Amino acid sequence: MSASRYRIVQSSAASRVAATLGLIVLAALVLAPYWAGRSDLRLLGEILLYLSLASLWNLLAGYAGLVSVGQQAFVGLGGYALFGLTIFGGLNPIVAVLAAGVIGGLVAMPVAALIFRLRGAYFAIGTWVMAEVFRLVAAQVSALGGGSGTSLPTAVVQSIADGRDAREATSYWLALAMAVLVLAVIYAVLRSRKGLALTAIRDNELAARSLGIDIWRTKFTIYVIVGALTAAVGALIFLQKLRISPDAAFSVNDWTAFVIFIVVIGGIGTVEGPIIGVIVFFLLRETLADLGTTYLIILGTFAIGVMLLAPKGLWGMVRARSDIQLFALRRKVVAKLKD
Amino acid sequence: MDWLNAIVQGCLLGGLYALFAAGLSLIFGVMRLVNIAHGDLIVLAAYLGLTVTGALGLHPLMSLLIVIPAMALIGYVLQRGILNRTIGDDLLAPLLVTFGLSVILQNGLLEVFSADPQKMNAGALETASIPVGGITLGVLPVLMFLTAVGVIAGLQWMFYHTALGRAFRATSDNQAIAQLMGLNRAHVFGLAMALALAVTGIAGVFLGIRTSFDPSIGGGRLIFGFEAVIIGGLGNLWGTLLGGIILGVSQAVGAQINPGWQLLAGHIAFLVLLAVRPKGLFPRMDG
Amino acid sequence: MVEPLLVVAGLDAHYRDFQALYGVDLQVDPGEVIAIIGANGAGKTTLMASIAGLLPNRPDAIRYRNEPIGRLRADQVAARGIALVPEGRQLFPSLSVEENLLIGGQLGRPGPWSLETVFELFPILRERRATASTALSGGQQQMVAIGRALMSNPDLLLLDEISLGLAPVIIKTIYEALPGIIGTGMSAIIVEQDIGKALAVSQRVYCLQEGRVSLQGHSNQLTRAQISRAYFGV
Ligand SMILES: Nc1ncnc2c1ncn2[C@@H]1O[C@H](COP(=O)(O)OP(=O)(O)O)[C@@H](O)[C@H]1O
Ligand SMILES: [Mg+2]
Numbered sequence: 001m002s003a004s005r006y007r008i009v010q011s012s013a014a015s016r017v018a019a020t021l022g023l024i025v026l027a028a029l030v031l032a033p034y035w036a037g038r039s040d041l042r043l044l045g046e047i048l049l050y051l052s053l054a055s056l057w058n059l060l061a062g063y064a065g066l067v068s069v070g071q072q073a074f075v076g077l078g079g080y081a082l083f084g085l086t087i088f089g090g091l092n093p094i095v096a097v098l099a100a101g102v103i104g105g106l107v108a109m110p111v112a113a114l115i116f117r118l119r120g121a122y123f124a125i126g127t128w129v130m131a132e133v134f135r136l137v138a139a140q141v142s143a144l145g146g147g148s149g150t151s152l153p154t155a156v157v158q159s160i161a162d163g164r165d166a167r168e169a170t171s172y173w174l175a176l177a178m179a180v181l182v183l184a185v186i187y188a189v190l191r192s193r194k195g196l197a198l199t200a201i202r203d204n205e206l207a208a209r210s211l212g213i214d215i216w217r218t219k220f221t222i223y224v225i226v227g228a229l230t231a232a233v234g235a236l237i238f239l240q241k242l243r244i245s246p247d248a249a250f251s252v253n254d255w256t257a258f259v260i261f262i263v264v265i266g267g268i269g270t271v272e273g274p275i276i277g278v279i280v281f282f283l284l285r286e287t288l289a290d291l292g293t294t295y296l297i298i299l300g301t302f303a304i305g306v307m308l309l310a311p312k313g314l315w316g317m318v319r320a321r322s323d324i325q326l327f328a329l330r331r332k333v334v335a336k337l338k339d
Numbered sequence: 340m341d342w343l344n345a346i347v348q349g350c351l352l353g354g355l356y357a358l359f360a361a362g363l364s365l366i367f368g369v370m371r372l373v374n375i376a377h378g379d380l381i382v383l384a385a386y387l388g389l390t391v392t393g394a395l396g397l398h399p400l401m402s403l404l405i406v407i408p409a410m411a412l413i414g415y416v417l418q419r420g421i422l423n424r425t426i427g428d429d430l431l432a433p434l435l436v437t438f439g440l441s442v443i444l445q446n447g448l449l450e451v452f453s454a455d456p457q458k459m460n461a462g463a464l465e466t467a468s469i470p471v472g473g474i475t476l477g478v479l480p481v482l483m484f485l486t487a488v489g490v491i492a493g494l495q496w497m498f499y500h501t502a503l504g505r506a507f508r509a510t511s512d513n514q515a516i517a518q519l520m521g522l523n524r525a526h527v528f529g530l531a532m533a534l535a536l537a538v539t540g541i542a543g544v545f546l547g548i549r550t551s552f553d554p555s556i557g558g559g560r561l562i563f564g565f566e567a568v569i570i571g572g573l574g575n576l577w578g579t580l581l582g583g584i585i586l587g588v589s590q591a592v593g594a595q596i597n598p599g600w601q602l603l604a605g606h607i608a609f610l611v612l613l614a615v616r617p618k619g620l621f622p623r624m625d626g
Numbered sequence: 627m628v629e630p631l632l633v634v635a636g637l638d639a640h641y642r643d644f645q646a647l648y649g650v651d652l653q654v655d656p657g658e659v660i661a662i663i664g665a666n667g668a669g670k671t672t673l674m675a676s677i678a679g680l681l682p683n684r685p686d687a688i689r690y691r692n693e694p695i696g697r698l699r700a701d702q703v704a705a706r707g708i709a710l711v712p713e714g715r716q717l718f719p720s721l722s723v724e725e726n727l728l729i730g731g732q733l734g735r736p737g738p739w740s741l742e743t744v745f746e747l748f749p750i751l752r753e754r755r756a757t758a759s760t761a762l763s764g765g766q767q768q769m770v771a772i773g774r775a776l777m778s779n780p781d782l783l784l785l786d787e788i789s790l791g792l793a794p795v796i797i798k799t800i801y802e803a804l805p806g807i808i809g810t811g812m813s814a815i816i817v818e819q820d821i822g823k824a825l826a827v828s829q830r831v832y833c834l835q836e837g838r839v840s841l842q843g844h845s846n847q848l849t850r851a852q853i854s855r856a857y858f859g860v
Contacts, residue, residue, distance in 0.1 A: 296445075
C-alpha cells in the first residue's frame with residue numbers, strides 16, 4: 001500500500017456548494033446599497049460588524065483558548081483612535097480605520113505580555129481590568145470630551161463621502177470589506193501551520209508542548225492579530241455611530257457579553273458558529289426589541305440554556321447529525337482512484 | 340495631614356473591597372469557579388437591603404438579618420440549580436453562564452428598580468465620626484472595616500476549625516475521593532456558594548449605605564474584588580484583606596493627586612503588582 | 627442459606643469508547659473476605675470504583691443487601707456502609723492526619739471504629755495526628771487511608787492494592803493489622819497483586835483478566851497452575 005494511492009483533500013461537496021452560495025450572498029451584500037433602504041442598510045452593516053467581532057472572539061477563545069472578556073478594550077481603542085486621528089491628525093477616516101488597526105496590534109503586545117501571566121478564568125477578568133483602564137484613561141482625555149464623549153466633527157464626516165446616502169453606503173461597504181477580511185484572515189490562520197498548532201494546543205496543551213510547539217508565542221501572535229482587527233472593527237463601529245463616549249466605547253455588555261452569546265449560541269470553535277449565532281442574535285433582537293430590557297433577559301437565558309443543554313451550539317447540533325463542514329478546514333485522507 | 344488622612348480612609352475603604360472579594364475567594368478556593376455575576380449579586384443584595392428597609396422601616400444594618408439569609412438561600416439554589424452543571428475542566432461554561440446571569444440580573448434590576456441611583460439611609464451613623472490624632476475617622480467606615488476583619492477571621496476559622504471547613508478543603512483537594520467519604524459535592528458546593536453570597540449580602544448592604552448605586556455598577560465591584568483576590572494571592576483570605584487595603588489606599592492616594600484618577604490608580608497598582616508578583620503577595624500557602 | 631451482602635451481576639464498565647469490564651459477576655457473603663487478583667490493567671481498580679459508586683452503572687448490575695445501587699453516587703453508596711481504600715492512598719493533602727480520619731467519619735455511622743480505636747490500631751498515627759498528611763511516609767499514609775475508610779464503620783471494606791509501592795516490612799505491619807479489622811465481622815474485598823498474600827487472607831478469590839472473570843474459587847482449593855493460567859492467560 002503506497003502513500004501515493006492516497007491524497008489529502010480539504011474540500012468537500014458541501015464546502016463547494018457553500019462556497020457557491022457564499023459568492024451569491026456576497027454579491028447581494030455588495031449590491032445592498034442599491035436594494036436596501038437606509039435603516040436596513042444600517043442594520044446589515046451592524047450585523048457585519050458583529051459578525052467580525054464574534055469571529056475574532058471565536059478565534060481567540062474557541063481556537064487559541066484565550067477566553068477574554070475584555071475585547072471591548074480594543075473596540076474602544078479603535079473608536080478613540082479613529083476620533084483622535086481624524087480630529088487631531090487630520091487623517092482621512094478610511095486611513096484612520098487602518099491606522100486604528102495598527103495601533104490595536106501595537107497596544108495588544110504589551111497588554112498580552114502582562115495579562116498572559118494570569119491563567120484561565122483569571123486571565124478572563126484580567127482582560128476586563130485592562131478594558132477598564134482604557135475606559136478610565138479615555139475619560140481623562142478632555143480633548144475628546146472626557147467622560148461625556150464627543151461627536152465626529154462635520155468636516156470629518158463630510159470627508160467620508162459626499163452626501164448622506166453615499167456616506168452610509170461607504171460605511172456599509174467598509175463594514176462588509178472588514179467582515180470579508182476578518183473571515184479571510186481567520187481562514188488563512190486556521191489553514192496555516194499556526195492553525196494546526198492552535199488546534200493541537202486546544203486539544204491538549206501538554207502534548208502540544210512536547211511536540212515542540214511554542215505555546216506562548218502562538219497564543220501571543222493570535223492575541224495581537226485579533227487585537228489589531230478588533231480595533232479596526234471598533235473604528236468602523238464608531239465611524240457608523242459618529243459619536244463616541246467612554247461608556248459606549250468600552251461597554252462590556254455590547255462588545256463582549258453579546259459577542260460571547262453569539263459565538264456560544266452558534267457554536268464555539270467552528271468558523272460557521274459565529275455566522276449562525278449572529279443571524280440568531282439579530283433575529284431575536286429585531287423580533288423582541290420592543291420588549292426593551294426583557295429582551296436582554298431572554299437573550300441571557302437563551303445563552304445559558306444553549307451552554308447547558310447544547311454546549312457545542314446550534315452548529316454543533318447540525319454537525320452531530322451530519323458530517324457537514326462549510327469551511328473546509330479539516331483534512332481528509334481519501335483513497336485515490338486509479339489513474 | 341491630607342496624605343495621612345487619604346491613606347487611613349483608603350485602608351478603611353479596603354475593608355469594603357475585602358468584603359467584595361471574600362466571597363469570590365471562597366468559591367474559587369472550594370470549586371475553582373469564577374463568578375462573573377458576583378458584582379451584580381452584590382448589587383442585588385444592596386437592592387434587597389433597600390427593599391427590606393423600605394418595606395419594614397428598619398435601619399439598613401438591621402436589614403442584614405433578612406438580606407444575609409436571603410442571599411445564602413439564593414446562593415444555594417443558584418449553585419444546585421445551575422452552576423453545578425457548569426463545574427468541570429471546561430472554563431467556558433461557568434464563564435458564559437455567569438455572564439448570562441450577570442446580564443439577567445442587571446436587566447431584571449433595571450426593570451424593577453429603574454436606572455435611577457438609589458441609596459440606603461443609615462441616619463446619624465453616616466455622619467458620626469471620632470477624632471483620632473489630627474484626623475477624623477467616620478464611624479461607618481470603621482464599622483465596615485471591622486466587619487471585614489471579623490468576616491475574614493470568621494471564614495478563616497470556619498475553614499480550618501470546623502467540619503464544614505474540612506469538607507470544603509477536602510472537596511477542593513479531590514472531589515471524587517471527597518464523594519467517597521460521603522460528601523455530596525453538589526451539596527458542598529451549594530453550601531460554599533450560600534456562604535459566599537451571605538458575605539456578599541453584607542458587602543451589598545454596606546455598599547448601599549456608603550454610596551449610591553444603580554443596576555449597572557456590578558461589573559466594577561466584581562473587578563475590585565477580583566483585584567483584591569489576586570493581589571493577596573489566590574485562596575489566601577488574609578491576603579485578600581491586604582489586597583483590599585492596597586487597592587483602597589491606591590485609590591485614595593490617586594484621588595488625592597487628581598480626583599479623576601481614583602479608580603485608575605487602583606487598577607494601575609493592581610497591574611504593577613501583577614507584573615512584579617504574578618502569584619500575588621501571599622501565594623496560596625494552605626497547600 | 628444466608629442472603630449475600632453484595633451481588634455484582636453482568637457488570638460492564640466504560641471509559642469513553644474503551645470498555646474496561648465485560649459482564650463481571652461476583653458475590654460477597656456477610657463476614658466473607660474475598661480477594662481479587664489479576665495483572666496490571668485487568669480492571670481491578672475499575673471494579674472497585676464501580677462498586678464504590680465512582681463510575682455510573684445499570685442500577686441492577688450491583689446489588690447491596692438486595693438493593694440496586696449501581697446508579698447511586700459514591701456518597702450514597704458510602705452512606706449504605708461500603709468504604710473504599712483507593713489505589714494510591716489518595717489522602718487529602720490540605721488536611722492533617724486527624725482531619726483525614728475525621729472526614730472519613732463524618733457520615734456518623736455507628737460502630738466500633740473511632741479516632742481512638744484507629745489510633746490503637748496504628749499507634750504511630752496518634753503521634754502524628756497534627757501532621758500534614760503529605761509529610762507522612764508511604765506506609766503511614768496507607769495507615770491513614772485505611773483508618774479513614776474504617777472511620778465510616780463500613781460493613782463492606784474495599785481495599786485496592788494497599789501494598790503498592792511500600793517496603794516489605796511495612797506491608798507486613800499492615801497485613802498483620804488486617805485480621806484485627808476484618809475479624810470484627812466486616813466483609814472485605816481485597817485487591818492484591820501478591821497472589822500468596824491474596825490467598826492467605828481470603829476465603830475465596832476471583833481472578834480478572836482483560837476485564838473478565840477468568841477464574842474463581844476457594845482460596846485453599848485453587849492450584850498454582852490454575853491461577854497462573856487465569857492470571858496470565860497462558
Ligand atoms: N480513567 C481512565 N480512562 C481511560 N482508561 C482507563 C482509565 N482508568 C483505567 N483505564 C483502563 O482500563 C483498564 C483497566 O484499568 P484498571 O481498572 O486500573 O486495572 P487494574 O486496577 O487491574 O490495574 C486498563 O486498560 C486501563 O488502561
Ligand atoms: Mg489498579
